Amino acid sequence: MLASFRRSGQIIKRSSAFGRLSALPVRLCAALLAFAVTARAGAQNPFVNDPNAAKAGEYEFRINCALCHGLGARGGGRGPDLTRAQKKHAHNDAEMFAVISNGIPGTAMPANGTNGQGVGMTDEEIWQIITYIRSQEVKAPANPIGNSAHGRELFYGDANCSLCHMVEGKGGRIGPDLSSVGGSRTREAIIDSVRNPSRRLAWGLSEATKEFPQEYETITVVTADGKQIKGVALNEDNFSVQIMDMNEQIHLLEKDKLRSFRKSRESLMPVYTPELLSDKNLDDIVAFLISVGAK
C-alpha cells in the first residue's frame, strides 16, 4: 500500500514540472500510472544539444549520478561508463529518461527518488542530465579496436582466462564472472585489471545478485590439523570465513579454530605482462568482453 502510494506520488511530482497531472487527486493517480509512463516514454528531450542545459546537467550529474558513474560520466566505483555512445539499457533519450526515472531492476541502478534520499530529480533536471551525458559521449571508432572473434578464442584458449573466469555460463569460478564487465567498465579499466590485477582487486565490479561485496581477496589458512588452504574469499566476518580454493572447493571455516589466517590484497590472478599477452591480443580479448557485455 505504501509502496504504491509513493509511486503515485512520484508521478504527481515529476509530472508537475510540466503541469500535466499536478491537479489530479492522489487516488486517481494509481489508475493513471500506465498512462503516465507511456506518455513520458514518448516524450522529447526539450534541451537537445543545448549547452546551458548540459552545464546544468553536469552539476546535477555530480550530485545525483557521479557517486557510481564517476566524474565526467566515465564510469566509477559501481556504475558503467556512460561516455560510450552505445548504451546497454537505453537506445534513445526517452529510454534514458525511463531508466533514470524507474531504475534498472536487478541492478544497483535505483529509480529516481527511491533511494531514501528525498524526492529525487524533476523532469527538467533529468533531461538536463541526459543532455549532459550526450555532450560527453565519445563516438565509437569507425574501425572498432580489436578482433572479438579472436578474443573469444584467446579467452577460452591460450590466454587461460576461462580457467578462472566465466563468460555466459562457461568457464571457471575462482574469479569474477565477466559476462557484463564489458558493459560496465571502460576499456582502459579492463586493460588495467589485466596488466595490474592487484591494483584494485574487484573494485568497481558490481554483481547484481550479491547483497554483499566480494573483493576476491586472497586467503591463506592453516587448519587445526595442519592443512594449508589457499583461495579467494567468498564472504567473511570477524568470526568465520567462506573461501574457494584453486580446485573450486568451498571451505567453511571458523576463525578461532584455525592455526593461522592470512588475508592479502595480492590477487591470485597472474600479472599479464605484454610479454605474456601482447597488446594486440589483449585488445582482442577486451573487444570480446565488450561485444558480450554490451549486448
Next chain:
Amino acid sequence: MNREDKTSPDCKANLGPSAGSPPVTWKSGASAPRKHTPPDWGFGPGRLRARILAISLLFATHAFAQVTPDRLLHSAKEPQNWLTYSGDYSGRRHSSLDQVNTKNAHSLVAKWVYQTGATGKLETTPLVVDGILYVTAQDDRAFALDARTGRPIWMYQHELPPDIRPCCGRVNRGLAILGDKAFLGTLDAHVIALDSKTGNVIWDVVAADYRKGYSFTVAPLAVKNLIVIGVSGGEYGVRGFIDAYDAETGIRKWRFYTVPGPGEPGHETWEGDSWKAGGAPAWNTGTYDPATNQIFWPTGNPAPSNRGEGRAGDNLYSNSLLALNADTGKLNWYFQFTKHDEHDWDATQVPVIIESEKRDSGQHLIAQANRNGFFYVIDRATGKLISANAYGKQTWSTSKDAEGRPIANKSASPTLEGHTVCPGALGTTNFMAPSYDPQTELFYVTARDQCDIFSTAPQPYEAGHAYYGSAYFPSEQAEPYRGFLKAIDPETGEIKWKFEHTSPTWSGVLSTAGGLVFTGDAEGNFVALDAAAGKPLWHFQMGGAVYAAPISFAVDGKQYLAIAAGSALYAFGLP
C-alpha cells in the same frame, strides 16, 4: 499483568465506536495542536469525559507507574529500565546491571526476536519501562512489546504523505517517554504524543513544513515537563531549530533557531541571505545537566553541505555544541567544532557528560567524538575547549587555533574536479551512539577510516530540493575502508585499545557494569567484548546489518541485552 490492564477491555467497550478503531491522526497547519472533535456517540462529550475521569481515578493506583520527571532525573535508581535514548541524561549509554559479565558472557543466548515488518535501516534505540519495551521502525512505526517475550501490546504507524523528504533513509531513532505518553518525531515534521498503554494519539502537532525539507528522525528528550526535539533537513537547506513542547498539551514552549536571524548574535557569520537556507539541523539526541539546568544539543552541517562559496563566514551555529537553558531555550554558550564546514561533517554526535574520579581540577566535562575525526573534551560550565585529539585517520587539519581547536587546511576545500580528504563524507563516526564507562573511565566509539574525493558544484537553492552543492566519491586510491571500535581515554585522548571490524559498521555501543562492551557489525554480528581490553568474548549472527545501538534492561530479575538488526529487534540473556 496488573488489574488495570485486565479491566481495560471493558473500559474500552464503554467508549463506544472508538474502541478498536485505528489510531486517529489529524493534521494541522499551525504549530499549536488542533482540538480533536469526538464523534457523536449519543451522549454528551462532557458526560464522557466525566466517565473517563471516574474510571481513571478508580484505577489510578493500579496503573503502571507513571514516568515522572523525577524518575528520569534519578534513572540510576532503576537500572532495570532504559528511560531515555542514551539510558540516562549524561548520554553515557552505560548500564549498571552486572548479572551478565565477563565470566558468563560466553553463554548468552537469543531470548526473542521481533520482526517489525519494516524495510530499510533500523536506527532505533528501544526504551524499557517496567517490563514494557517501546521501539520505533522505519516510516514512523512505533511498537510496545512485552520485554520478556517480544510479544506486541500495541502498534502504531503514522500516516505519511507520499512526498516526504528524508535525507538518508526513512529512519527513526526512537521515542521519549514521560508521564503516560510516548513521544515520536515523524518524517513529515510532526511531533506526536502516543498513549503509552494503547498507542492512541493524544496530540499531534506540526513543527515545520516537510515540503521544504524539514523532518524528524531523532529520538526526543524529555526534560521536566518538556519534550525537546531537533529537526533534520541539512541536505535541503532548512533553517535548523530545536523545539520544546509541553508534554501534556503539545503547545510549543520555546524554539531555538540554530541559524541566527537578522539582529541576533552570530547572524554576521553568514554571507548575504545564505542564513535563510543555512541548515545546521539538530538530528541527534542531546544530553541534560540537572545541576545547571542546561541542555547540551549538537548541530549539523551548514547548507549546502559541500560548497562554502556563497556562505562566507563561520556559519554559526552549524557543527556546534549548544548549551541551552532547559526552561527557556536561551543560549548559555556554544562551541563550534568545524567552522565553515565544506565536508558534511555534522557535529551531531551525542555529547557525553563525564564525571571523572581522576579529575580534581574542578572542571566538569562534556566529551564528543566528532565526525571530523577529533575527540573533543570541553568544560561544560563555560564551553571552553580542554583538548582535541585525532582518534582516526584525518588529513583536513594540521594546525590549531589559539583555543586549541583544529582548523582546516586551505587545501582541504572541495574543488570542481575533486580531491581526496580524510575522513570522507561519512565521517570518522556519525550517528552511532558512543558509550562512556565510569568503571574503566574509557569512551567507546565506532570509528571509520575512509577517505573520499570531495568535489563541488554550484547549485541554486530551491525549497524542498536536495541542496548539497557537491558530490563525493570513493577515493581513487581505493584503499579498503576500515572500521573499528575504539576505546579512548578522555583524559589524554589516547586510544587504549581498538577492535577492528571486518568492514566499517554503523552500530552504536553499550557498556555495562559487568565489565562488558556490546556492539554490532555490518556483517550482522552482535558482539560482547571485554571492556578493559577489547577482547571479543561472545557473538551472535543476527542475519542483518546493524545501524542501531544496544541497550540493557531487566525484567523479573533477569538481565537482557537488546539491539535492532536487519528489520528485527533482538533480545539476549543468560540461559
